[in-house]
Amino acid sequence: MSAQRVSMRRRSTSLTLALLALGLLTGSVTAQEKRLSLLTWNIPVYKEKIDGWIADFNKVHPDVTVEWFDKKGPEWGPFYQTQVVAGTAPDIIDTQGAIWLEYAANGGLVDLTPYLERDRAVKEHYNPTFLRTWVYEGKTYMVPFYVSKTLLFYNKTMMREAGVTRPPQTFDELLEAARKMTKGEKSGFVTLNFDWLYWPLLAMNGVELLTPDLKKAAFNTPAAVKTVEALARATADGTINKVAWTGRWVEPNNAFAGGTVGFYQAHSPAFFYVRGGGPWINAETLGAAPMPGGFATPNSHGLGISKSSKHPELAWEFIKLATSDKWAYTFGKTLKVFTGTRVDSRLLEELQNEDPLAASVMKTQLEHLDRLVATWPLGKDAQVKEAFYSEFQAAVLGRKPAAVALAEAERKVNRLLAR
Amino acid sequence: MRRSRAAVVHGALVVVSAAMLVPFYWVLKTSLTGENIFQYPPALLPRAIHPFYYVDVWYGIPFVRYLTNSVIVSAIAVASNLVCNALAAYALTLRFRGQRAVILVLLSCMLIPFQATIIPAYLITKELHLLNSHLGLALPLCSTIVCIFVFKASFDAVPRSLIDAARIDGLPEWRIIRHVMLPLSTSAVATTVILSFVWSWNSFLWPLIVVRDPQRQTLPLGLSTFLSYMENTTGALYAFCIMVLVPGMMLFLLEQRRFIEGLTSGATKG
Amino acid sequence: MLSVQTWSPFRPSAFAGLVHYEELLFHDEVFWTSLWNTVVFMASSPIAIALALGLALLVDTRIRGRGIYRAIIFLSYPLMTVAVGVIWRWLYDEKVGLINYVLLSLGVTRRPIAFLDSYEWAMPSVVVAAVWQIVGFFMVILLAGLQNIPPNLQEAAALDGASAWQRFRSITLPLLRPAIFLCLVIGIINSFTSFDLIYVMTGGGPNHATEVLITYIYRSAFVLSKFDYAAALTVVLFVFLLALTWLANRATGGEAGAVDAAE
Numbered sequence: 014m015s016a017q018r019v020s021m022r023r024r025s026t027s028l029t030l031a032l033l034a035l036g037l038l039t040g041s042v043t044a045q046e047k048r049l050s051l052l053t054w055n056i057p058v059y060k061e062k063i064d065g066w067i068a069d070f071n072k073v074h075p076d077v078t079v080e081w082f083d084k085k086g087p088e089w090g091p092f093y094q095t096q097v098v099a100g101t102a103p104d105i106i107d108t109q110g111a112i113w114l115e116y117a118a119n120g121g122l123v124d125l126t127p128y129l130e131r132d133r134a135v136k137e138h139y140n141p142t143f144l145r146t147w148v149y150e151g152k153t154y155m156v157p158f159y160v161s162k163t164l165l166f167y168n169k170t171m172m173r174e175a176g177v178t179r180p181p182q183t184f185d186e187l188l189e190a191a192r193k194m195t196k197g198e199k200s201g202f203v204t205l206n207f208d209w210l211y212w213p214l215l216a217m218n219g220v221e222l223l224t225p226d227l228k229k230a231a232f233n234t235p236a237a238v239k240t241v242e243a244l245a246r247a248t249a250d251g252t253i254n255k256v257a258w259t260g261r262w263v264e265p266n267n268a269f270a271g272g273t274v275g276f277y278q279a280h281s282p283a284f285f286y287v288r289g290g291g292p293w294i295n296a297e298t299l300g301a302a303p304m305p306g307g308f309a310t311p312n313s314h315g316l317g318i319s320k321s322s323k324h325p326e327l328a329w330e331f332i333k334l335a336t337s338d339k340w341a342y343t344f345g346k347t348l349k350v351f352t353g354t355r356v357d358s359r360l361l362e363e364l365q366n367e368d369p370l371a372a373s374v375m376k377t378q379l380e381h382l383d384r385l386v387a388t389w390p391l392g393k394d395a396q397v398k399e400a401f402y403s404e405f406q407a408a409v410l411g412r413k414p415a416a417v418a419l420a421e422a423e424r425k426v427n428r429l430l431a432r
Numbered sequence: 433m434r435r436s437r438a439a440v441v442h443g444a445l446v447v448v449s450a451a452m453l454v455p456f457y458w459v460l461k462t463s464l465t466g467e468n469i470f471q472y473p474p475a476l477l478p479r480a481i482h483p484f485y486y487v488d489v490w491y492g493i494p495f496v497r498y499l500t501n502s503v504i505v506s507a508i509a510v511a512s513n514l515v516c517n518a519l520a521a522y523a524l525t526l527r528f529r530g531q532r533a534v535i536l537v538l539l540s541c542m543l544i545p546f547q548a549t550i551i552p553a554y555l556i557t558k559e560l561h562l563l564n565s566h567l568g569l570a571l572p573l574c575s576t577i578v579c580i581f582v583f584k585a586s587f588d589a590v591p592r593s594l595i596d597a598a599r600i601d602g603l604p605e606w607r608i609i610r611h612v613m614l615p616l617s618t619s620a621v622a623t624t625v626i627l628s629f630v631w632s633w634n635s636f637l638w639p640l641i642v643v644r645d646p647q648r649q650t651l652p653l654g655l656s657t658f659l660s661y662m663e664n665t666t667g668a669l670y671a672f673c674i675m676v677l678v679p680g681m682m683l684f685l686l687e688q689r690r691f692i693e694g695l696t697s698g699a700t701k702g
Numbered sequence: 703m704l705s706v707q708t709w710s711p712f713r714p715s716a717f718a719g720l721v722h723y724e725e726l727l728f729h730d731e732v733f734w735t736s737l738w739n740t741v742v743f744m745a746s747s748p749i750a751i752a753l754a755l756g757l758a759l760l761v762d763t764r765i766r767g768r769g770i771y772r773a774i775i776f777l778s779y780p781l782m783t784v785a786v787g788v789i790w791r792w793l794y795d796e797k798v799g800l801i802n803y804v805l806l807s808l809g810v811t812r813r814p815i816a817f818l819d820s821y822e823w824a825m826p827s828v829v830v831a832a833v834w835q836i837v838g839f840f841m842v843i844l845l846a847g848l849q850n851i852p853p854n855l856q857e858a859a860a861l862d863g864a865s866a867w868q869r870f871r872s873i874t875l876p877l878l879r880p881a882i883f884l885c886l887v888i889g890i891i892n893s894f895t896s897f898d899l900i901y902v903m904t905g906g907g908p909n910h911a912t913e914v915l916i917t918y919i920y921r922s923a924f925v926l927s928k929f930d931y932a933a934a935l936t937v938v939l940f941v942f943l944l945a946l947t948w949l950a951n952r953a954t955g956g957e958a959g960a961v962d963a964a965e
Binding site: 428 | 729732788791792795796797798816818819820821901904905907908909910923924925926927928929
C-alpha cells in the first residue's frame with residue numbers, strides 16, 4: 014500500500030530500531046534446504062495426526078522439512094494473503110468454501126488437472142461430485158479434504174409442543190410450521206448465512222442467481238420477489254430469528270443450542286458445536302433432514318497448491334498422502350466428518366454403531382448430491398455475494414421492499430459482472 | 433451532613449460499578465460453569481462451579497511460554513514507547529523548520545488504522561529480518577503517535593524558564609529530558625504505560641501474521657485454540673480471557689498508587 | 703501507489719489510473735455510509751468523557767474503598783475484546799438477551815427490541831458498548847489530571863466563599879483541560895481504529911448500518927480481495943484526515959492543546 018507512509022509513521026523510531034536490530038539479529042535465516050509448508054484452517058485439535066502425515070512423508074522424502082501452521086477462519090485470509098505478498102506463501106493450503114475461487118481466478122493456485130490425469134487411481138479415489146465443486150474454467154484447483162453441505166436440524170420437543178408432525182417438505186410448509194413454533198423467546202427458524210449457505214431457500218423456489226453463461230443476473234423474477242417477501246414477513250413477525258440474517262457462526266449455533274429455535278438450516282459441523290452447547294440434545298429431541306427439495310449448499314474444505322511453491326511435485330505428493338485411504342479414514346474417524354473420498358461409506362457405517370445421532374446427521378451429507386446449489390464458479394464470488402446479500406438482507410429485515418431490493422441487487426451484480 | 437454525602441457517593445458508585453460489572457460477571461460465570469449463555473431465561477446465579485476450564489487452558493496451550501513471550505514483548509513495547517516518544521515529543525517542543533508539517537503529518541497518520549498498513553509493515557519487518565522475534569512482534573507498537581502527543585502536551589506545560597535555567601546550568605539536552613521534563617510529566621508517563629501495555633498485551637492480528645514459530649507465540653494467539661468450532665469450548669474461551677486479563681489488572685492494582693496518587697507529589701514539586 | 707493500479711497478491715500490477723477513486727467517490731454508497739458512521743462514532747467520545755469525568759470526581763473523593771471502585775471501573779478496558787463482543791452480543795439479543803429480559807420483566811416494553819439486528823438500534827448499541835469499554839480508561843486519565851490540581855487552590859477558593867459548582871467551573875475544569883483534550887484525542891483515534899469490537903459484535907452489519915471506515919477497509923482487502931481498492935480507501939482516509947487536522951488547527955488558531963506548534 015504505502016511503504017513510505019509506514020516508514021514515515023515510524024520515522025522517529027526506525028533509526029534507533031534498525032541499530033537495535035543489528036545487535037539482536039536472531040538466526041532466523043537458515044540455510045535453504047527443501048521445505049514444504051502447510052497451512053490448515055482451524056484444526057489445531059488435529060495436531061497429533063498432522064505430525065503423523067509429516068512422519069509418513071519423511072519416510073519417503075527424508076530430505077524435506079515440512080512446516081505446519083493453522084489459522085482460524087477470520088485470520089486465515091489476512092495471514093495467507095500477507096504471506097503471498099511477501100513471497101513466502103505456504104505451499105499447501107486448506108481453504109474453506111469459495112475463497113479458492115478468488116485465488117484461482119487471479120492465477121494464485123496450481124492447476125491440478127494434469128496431476129489428476131497422470132494419477133488416474135488418485136482421481137478415482139475422490140468423490141466425483143465433490144471434486145467437481147473445485148473446477149474453474151475447466152481446470153481443477155483443489156481436491157477434497159473434508160466435505161459438508163447444509164441440512165435442516167429440527168428441535169423435536171418444540172415441534173411436538175406446536176403440533177408439527179414432520180420435517181417440512183416445501184417452502185410454505187417450512188414457514189408455516191416455523192410460525193406455529195414461534196412464541197415469546199421461541200422462534201421457528203434460523204439459518205446460517207455466510208458463503209451462500211442460505212441459498213437453498215431461494216433455490217427451492219426456483220430462483221437462479223445467474224444466467225447459465227454466468228454473464229448476467231437472473232434472480233430478479235416474480236418468484237424471487239414472492240420468496241423474499243415471505244421471508245421478510247416471517248422475520249418481521251418473529252418466526253425467523255433475526256440472527257439468521259445478522260449472525261455469523263457463533264450466534265445462530267448458540268441460538269439453536271439454547272433450545273429456543275425450531276428449525277435450523279446449517280451445515281454438518283454445526284451439529285458438533287450445537288451438541289456441545291445444548292445439554293437437551295439427544296436422539297429423542299434432535300432430528301436431521303434434507304431441506305425441502307433436497308437442496309443444499311456445499312461448504313467444503315479442499316487442499317490446493319500455491320502458485321509460488323518451489324516444489325509443486327512434492328506438494329502434490331504430500332496432498333496425496335494426506336488424502337490417502339489411511340489418513341482420510343483417520344481424519345474422518347477423529348473429527349467425525351466425511352472426506353469426499355472412497356472411505357466415506359465405511360466411516361458412515363462405523364459411525365452408525367458408535368454414535369447413531371451423529372450418524373443420522375452425517376447421513377444427509379452423502380444424499381441428494383445432485384441437488385448441490387450455489388456452486389457457480391465465479392472469480393468474483395465474494396464481491397457478487399456481498400452485492401447480492403446486502404440488498405437481500407435489507408429486504409428480509411424490512412428495510413426495503415423486496416422488489417426494490419432485488420432490482421438494486423440486479424443492477425449491482427450486473428455492474429460487477431460487466432467489469 | 434458529611435456522612436450522608438458519602439452515602440450518596442457510595443450509592444452512585446455501587447450503581448455504576450454494577451453496570452460496569454454485568455458483562456464482566458457473565459464472562460467470569462461462564463468461565464466457571466461453561467453454560468451456554470444463550471439459554472432462556474438467563475441464569476443469574478452460577479450452578480455447579482468448577483475450575484476445570486482454567487486447568488484446560490493451562491494445559492491446552494504452553495501457557496507459561498506464551499505468557500513469558502507476552503511479557504517480553506509488552507516490556508519492549510512499553511520501554512521503547514517511553515523512550516522514543518519522550519524523545520520525539522521533546523524534539524517537537526523545540527522550534528525547527530517544517531515543524532507544523534511534521535505535526536500535521538503525524539496527527540493524520542495517528543488515525544490511520546493498523547489494519548490498513550499491515551502488509552507494508554510486514555514487508556518492513558521481513559526486510560529487517562525480524563520475523564519470528566520478540567523485537568519484530570513489538571516493532572509496530574514501539575512508538576505510538578498518540579503517546580508522542582501525550583508527552584508533548586505535558587512538556588509544553590513545563591515552564592520555559594525551568595528549561596532555560598537548566599540550559600544555563602550546562603545540562604545536556606538528554607539530561608534535561610531525564611531530570612526536568614519527565615519528573616514533571618508523571619501523568620503522561622502513566623498514560624503511555626497503560627496505553628502501550630494494553631495495546632501490546634492484547635495485540636492479536638499482528639503477532640498472528642508475523643510469527644510462524646510456535647515458540648514465539650504470545651498469549652492472545654492462544655485464543656484460536658479455544659475458539660475451535662468442532663466442539664463448543666466457550667467455558668475455556670472465557671477462562672482464557674480472564675487469565676489474559678489478570679496480569680494487566682495486577683499491574684494496574686500494584687501501580688495504582690504510583691500512577692494516580694503519586695502524581696500529586698509530582699504536581700507539588702512543580 | 704497501489705491505489706492507482708489493479709493489483710492482487712497474485713498478479714503483477716498494472717496501471718489503472720483513477721478508476722478506484724471514481725468508483726469510490728461516485729458509485730460506492732458504502733464508503734459514504736461508513737464515513738458517516740465513523741463521524742457518529744467519533745461524536746460519542748464527548749459523552750464518554752463527560753461520564754468518565756463524573757466518575758473521576760466521585761472516586762476522587764476521600765471515601766472508603768475508592769481503590770476498589772477504580773479497579774472495577776477500569777476493568778473493562780484491558781479485557782479482551784473477543785469476550786466483550788460475544789457477551790454484548792448476547793446482552794443485546796432480541797430473543798434471549800438480558801437487556802430485553804429485564805425490560806420485558808419490568809414492563810418497560812411490550813415487544814423485545816432487536817438492538818443489533820435493526821438499522822435504527824444497531825449503531826447506538828455498538829456505541830454504548832464502546833463507551834462501556836473505554837470509560838474506565840478515560841476515568842483514569844481524568845483522575846490523574848484531578849490529582850494534579852494543587853489542593854490549596856481549591857481550599858483558597860472555598861475560603862473565598864466560592865460554591866462547589868463555581869470551584870468546579872473556574873478551577874477544576876480549566877486545569878483539567880489537557881487531560882480532557884487527551885481523552886478527546888484518544889476517543890477520535892478510537893473511532894478510526896477500534897476494529898475488534900464492531901467486528902465481533904456486528905461485522906459492520908446489518909447491511910452496513912455499523913460499518914465504519916476501518917471495518918470497510920479490512921473487508922475490502924481481506925474478505926473481498928480488493929487490495930487495490932482498499933489502498934484507495936486508505937489514501938482517501940488519509941487525505942480526509944489531513945484536511946480535518948489542518949482545519950481543526952486553523953479553526954483553533956493553532957492552539958488546540960497538543961497541536962499548538964510554534965506560533
